[in-house]
Amino acid sequence: xxxxxxxxxxxxxxxxxxxxxxxxxxPILLDNSKESLEVLRHSTAHLMAQAIKSLYPDAKFFVGPxxxxxxxxxxxxxxxxxxSDLKSIEKQMLSFAKKKYEIxxxxxxxxxxxxxxxxxxxxxxxxxxxxDDMVSIYKQGEFEDLCRGPHLPNIGLIRFFKLTKISGxxxxxxxxxxxxxxxxxxxxxxxxxxxxxxxxxxxxxxxDHRKVGAEMKLFTFREEVGAGFPIWLPAGGRLRARLExxxxxxxxxxxxxxxxxxxxxxxxxxxxxxxxxxxxxxxYFTKIDEIEFGVKPMNCVGHIKVYEDELHSYRDLPIKYFExxxxxxxxxxxxxxxxxxxxxxxxxxxxxxxTSDQIEEQIIEVVDFVDKIxxxxxxxxxxxxxxxxxxAVGSDEVWETSIKALKSAMDKNELPYEIDExxxxxxxxxxxxxxTDAIGREWQCGTIQLDFxxxxxxxxxxxxxxxxxxxxxxxxxxxxxxxxxFIGILTxxxxxxxxMFIAPTQVxxxxxxxxxxxxxxxxxxxLIDINADSEIYNKNDSLNKRIRTAEKTRVPMLVIxxxxxxxxxxxAIRDRRTREQYNLSEDEFLKLxxxxxxEVNF
RNA sequence: GCCGGCAUAGCUCAGUUGGCUAGAGCAGCUGAUUUGUAAUCAGCAGGCCCGGGGUUCAAAUCCUCGUGCCGGCACCA
Numbered sequence: 001x002x003x004x005x006x007x008x009x010x011x012x013x014x015x016x017x018x019x020x021x022x023x024x025x026x027p028i029l030l031d032n033s034k035e036s037l038e039v040l041r042h043s044t045a046h047l048m049a050q051a052i053k054s055l056y057p058d059a060k061f062f063v064g065p066x067x068x069x070x071x072x073x074x075x076x077x078x079x080x081x082x083x084s085d086l087k088s089i090e091k092q093m094l095s096f097a098k099k100k101y102e103i104x105x106x107x108x109x110x111x112x113x114x115x116x117x118x119x120x121x122x123x124x125x126x127x128x129x130x131x132d133d134m135v136s137i138y139k140q141g142e143f144e145d146l147c148r149g150p151h152l153p154n155i156g157l158i159r160f161f162k163l164t165k166i167s168g169x170x171x172x173x174x175x176x177x178x179x180x181x182x183x184x185x186x187x188x189x190x191x192x193x194x195x196x197x198x199x200x201x202x203x204x205x206x207x208d209h210r211k212v213g214a215e216m217k218l219f220t221f222r223e224e225v226g227a228g229f230p231i232w233l234p235a236g237g238r239l240r241a242r243l244e245x246x247x248x249x250x251x252x253x254x255x256x257x258x259x260x261x262x263x264x265x266x267x268x269x270x271x272x273x274x275x276x277x278x279x280x281x282x283x284y285f286t287k288i289d290e291i292e293f294g295v296k297p298m299n300c301v302g303h304i305k306v307y308e309d310e311l312h313s314y315r316d317l318p319i320k321y322f323e324x325x326x327x328x329x330x331x332x333x334x335x336x337x338x339x340x341x342x343x344x345x346x347x348x349x350x351x352x353x354x355t356s357d358q359i360e361e362q363i364i365e366v367v368d369f370v371d372k373i374x375x376x377x378x379x380x381x382x383x384x385x386x387x388x389x390x391x392a393v394g395s396d397e398v399w400e401t402s403i404k405a406l407k408s409a410m411d412k413n414e415l416p417y418e419i420d421e422x423x424x425x426x427x428x429x430x431x432x433x434x435x436t437d438a439i440g441r442e443w444q445c446g447t448i449q450l451d452f453x454x455x456x457x458x459x460x461x462x463x464x465x466x467x468x469x470x471x472x473x474x475x476x477x478x479x480x481x482x483x484x485x486f487i488g489i490l491t492x493x494x495x496x497x498x499x500m501f502i503a504p505t506q507v508x509x510x511x512x513x514x515x516x517x518x519x520x521x522x523x524x525x526x527l528i529d530i531n532a533d534s535e536i537y538n539k540n541d542s543l544n545k546r547i548r549t550a551e552k553t554r555v556p557m558l559v560i561x562x563x564x565x566x567x568x569x570x571x572a573i574r575d576r577r578t579r580e581q582y583n584l585s586e587d588e589f590l591k592l593x594x595x596x597x598x599e600v601n602f
Numbered sequence: 603g604c605c606g607g608c609a610u611a612g613c614u615c616a617g618u619u620g621g622c623u624a625g626a627g628c629a630g631c632u633g634a635u636u637u638g639u640a641a642u643c644a645g646c647a648g649g650c651c652c653g654g655g656g657u658u659c660a661a662a663u664c665c666u667c668g669u670g671c672c673g674g675c676a677c678c679a
Binding site: 038042048056072080081082083084164165166167168169170173175180182184207210214215221223224226227282327329331332333334335336338340341342346347355434443444445446447454478479481482484485486510512513514515532541542543544547548550551552553558560562564565572579581 | 674
C-alpha cells in the first residue's frame with residue numbers, strides 16, 4: 001500500500017506539500033487511523049464540492065472541514081437542495097472518483113487569491129480569516145478550491161463514503177450571518193468500516209428514546225398541548241417515581257433538606273436576581289392584579305427565600321436545600337427534541353449555602369455524589385470547567401476567584417477535567433458533567449455552579465464567630481440535570497431494557513389458563529408489598545401470544561404459572577435477555593425481586 | 603428563531619397524472635377456543651386525510667397562512 005501522506009514534526013503533510021518542501025517523515029497509509037481518515041475525509045469533502053459544483057454550477061463554497069463524525073461542506077446555491085438530492089450528488093462523486101483525477105496543489109499570494117475569488121463572497125470571507133501571506137489551491141480535474149489541506153494524492157482513492165445529512169448552517173456559526181447549505185458525510189478506508197458505522201447509526205435510531213418511549217408508553221407529546229410540553233404516561237410515571245424516591249433518600253443521607261419554591265414569583269425578584277435582564281427572553285411572564293410575575297426558569301430564587309426565612313449562624317453551614325424543581329424555559333422551537341430539550345422540565349436541583357472555606361469540600365462531596373449515581377447506571381463521564389461567558393454579571397475578580405476554587409477542588413482530588421472557555425452561566429463558573437452512553441455518545445447532564453453573585457444581590461448573610469455579618473457562597477447543583485433529559489438518556493443507554501430497580505414494571509406474570517389467575521393475582525399483591533410492580537397477561541389470547549406480548553414490553557422478568565406452579569407454589573421464570581428458564585419457589589422468587597430492587601443505593 | 607423536509611385510524615404505512623363510498627397490518631371490541639414458553643380462528647368497530655383560507659365542475663392530492671414533528675444551525679438541563 002502506498003502512502004497517502006506523511007507525518008512530519010507531528011503534523012500531517014500531504015504528498016503534494018512534502019514534494020514541494022522536500023519534507024520527509026513516517027508514511028501515513030490509507031487505513032482507518034485518525035490521521036488517514038482526516039486526510040481521506042477532507043478530500044471527500046472536496047470531491048463532494050466538485051460534484052455539487054457540476055450539478056449546481058452557481059454554487060459557491062465556504063469551508064469544508066472534517067469533524068468528529070466525518071466531514072461537511074458549507075455552500076450556497078440558488079437551487080433548493082433537499083435530502084432526496086443527496087443520492088444524485090453521491091452518484092456524481094463516484095463518477096468523478098472513477099476518473100482518478102490527481103489532486104494538484106499550487107500556491108498563490110494573498111493578493112492573487114483576492115483577485116481570483118473576487119466574485120465569490122464566501123471564499124473572500126474564508127480568505128479574510130487567513131493570516132498568512134500565501135494561500136494554497138488544490139485542484140482536481142476542472143475543480144479547484146482554496147484550501148490548507150492536507151489532501152490525498154488522487155481522488156480515485158475515495159471509494160467508501162456516504163452523505164448522511166443536509167441542513168442549513170449560519171456562515172461562520174453566527175446566527176447574525178446568512179444561512180448556507182451544509183451537507184454532512186462520512187468516509188472510511190474500507191467497506192466494512194463504513195458498514196459498521198452505518199449499522200451504529202441504525203442502532204442509535206433503534207434506541208431513540210422518542211421511539212422507545214412511545215413503544216413502552218413512557219411519555220408522549222401532543223400537538224394540541226403544545227410543543228415542548230411532555231406528558232408522562234403511567235409506565236413513565238412509575239419509572240420516574242422510582243428514580244425520584246431513590247434520589248430523595250440519597251439527598252437526605254447527605255444532609256439536604258427538601259424545600260419547595262413557588263412556580264411564579266414577582267418580576268421584581270427576577271430583576272434583583274438578574275434573570276430579568278439576562279435570561280428574560282427565555283422566561284414566561286404574566287400579570288396578576290397589575291403586578292408582573294415571571295414563571296421560574298430556575299429554582300435559585302425560591303431557595304434564597306427559604307434561606308432568608310431565618311437568621312443563620314456559621315455553625316449551621318453548610319445548609320443544603322433540594323427540590324425537584326419544575327421550571328419553564330422558552331426554548332426555540334427548532335431546539336426542541338424529544339425529552340432532551342423541552343420547555344417544561346423538572347430539575348433535581350439543590351443549592352448549598354456555605355462559607356468560602358467550605359467550597360472545596362462541598363464541591364468534592366457533590367462530585368462524589370455524581371460518581372455514585374453515574375457509576376450505578378454504568379455511565380462513563382467527564383467533567384468540564386466552564387469559564388466566564390460574554391454575557392455575565394459580576395466582576396472579573398469574582399469570576400477568577402471562583403474558577404480557581406473549582407480547579408483546586410478538582411486538582412486536590414486528582415480528578416481530570418477539561419476547560420470550556422466562555423461556557424459558564426451568566427452568574428458564575430461551573431463544572432459540567434458530560435456522560436457517555438452505551439453507544440459512545442456524549443450528553444451534558446449535571447452541573448455544579450459556583451455563585452458569588454446572587455448572595456450579593458440578595459444581601460444574604462450569616463453570623464460569623466465574632467457575630468459579624470458574612471456573605472455565604474451559593475453552590476447550584478443538579479446531578480441528573482433534569483428528569484426529562486436523564487430518563488431520555490437512560491432509555492437510549494439501556495435501549496429501553498431498564499434494570500429491575502428502575503424499570504416501570506418489574507415482573508410480567510403469564511398464567512397459562514384462567515384457572516391460574518387467582519395465583520397470579522396473589523403474586524401481584526405480594527409484589528406490591530415489596531414495592532414491585534407487575535402486570536398479569538391473562539387476556540383471551542394464546543399462551544404464545546401473551547408471552548410474546550410480555551416480552552415485547554421489555555419487562556426484566558417474566559414468570560409463567562400453570563398447574564404445576566399453583567400446586568407447588570412456585571414460579572417458572574423466564575429471563576428476557578438470556579431466554580433462560582428456571583424455577584423458583586414463591587419465597588425465593590419474592591426475595592430475588594426484593595434484592596434486585598434494593599441492591600441500588602446512591 | 604434560521605435552512606431543508608414531513609403530517610392519512612391509537613401505532614406503522616398504502617392511496618397512480620386532482621375523479622366512485624379513503625385502504626391494509628398491528629392494537630381495540632365481541633364471540634369461539636383454555637392453551638406449558640415469541641403472533642389460534644372468526645366477526646365488528648375505528649377517519650374534520652393536522653387546522654384556517656384559496657384554486658377547481660371536482661382536493662387527502664394543487665396554492666397559501668398557521669400548528670406540530672424530523673435533520674441540522676444557532677441556543678441549552
